[in-house]
Amino acid sequence: MKNRLIGMTPDELKRVAEETGLPRFAAGQIARWLYVRKVRRIEDMTDISKEGRKRLSERYEVGVTGYSEVQESSDGTRKYLFPVLGSHRKGLQISSCGDDASGYEQGAIEAVMIPDRDRATLCVSSQSGCRMGCRFCMTGRQGFHGHLQAADIISQLVAVDESDALTNAVFMGMGEPLDNYENVMRAIDILTAEWGFGWSPKRVTLSTIGVLPALKRYLDGSRCHIAVSMHNPFSDERLSIMPVEKAYPIRDVVELIRRYDFTGQRRVSFEYTMFSGFNDTKRHADAVIRLLSGLECRVNLIRFHRIPGFPYTTSPDAIMENFRDRLNRAGITSTIRASRGEDILAACGMLAGKHERQ
DSSP: OOEEOTTOOHHHHHHHHHHTTOOTTHHHHHHHHHHTSOOSOGGGOTTSOHHHHHHHHHHEEOOOOOOSEEEEOTTSOEEEEEEOTTHHHHTTOOOOOSTTOSSOOOOEEEEEEEEETTEEEEEOOOEEEOSSOOTTOHHHHTOEEEEOOHHHHHHHHHHSTTGGGOOEEEEOSSSOGGGGHHHHHHHHHHHHSTTTTOOOGGGEEEEESOOHHHHHHHHHHOOSEEEEEOSOSSHHHHHHHOTHHHHSOHHHHHHHHTTSOOSSSOOEEEEEEEBTTTSOSHHHHHHHHHHHTTOOOEEEEEEOOOOTTOOOOBOOHHHHHHHHHHHHHTTOEEEEOOOOOGGGOOSTTHHHHHHHHO
């Protein structure tokens, strides 16, 4: 099996150039073809000699994985389904990606393109499945199949039809990004480095349920935005739907975030999915206010896309509006996120889950 070029850094590409008899400056040429021009084939790297491309192709490939299915919503949202990792080249085996990820069965991952006026945001996956076990998350119910490599993450951004028009990336797809820290950070480096996509860090947001050790590393080492999945301010209630609360309580997560400056361009937001009768009362709103008081942040209220086997439905609009208004009156900026793509299995993991069951 050939090695993939996509996902490599300039230093790694220099070693590739040396191994294949190319001049060292060819590393910069390859990087531009991968991350600026976004080619799919080595033979299209036309400023590299024909003989050089031949030698490169003997051992390497670009490695972009094309999507196998796409669904488009009436609102313009598009959900892409990708074969996971190297499964298109290895049958039912997934290429090894860590001590706990060899020999898993073939799966699928999703990426969702969300258009919004002058923005085109791609929601990318960072894992195949997830091991966090949130009860309301379809991805969590599928179990954990492996970490995506940086190549698999960047491939999503290159392979979608809107690749050249993308303005933002959010790590809010399948998986917990901070559970796959090294690969996610490599992908973010590629997105924000001058030799890569050249994006500003403010165009990238990482969403997490609050994996504290990795969260601190991320806050220390990145200038990108952070979105924290709260969903309930009370520890016992949050634990009933999010097992991570036992190891990393939301109060400890907020306390860590308070140590960092979010008064500039970097933003922190808290995601709060509204479940009717479970977390949408005045008591919950007041607890959120107490928890976040004095912190420069935003709270995004999210309508729940119901999934099979979970007892709650989304809160009525009037309840969500009252909750939002109570937070805003207390000085905590709160908005109700517009629902997108409800007619194309919008809940994260729904399309991949359907694929797994077929």
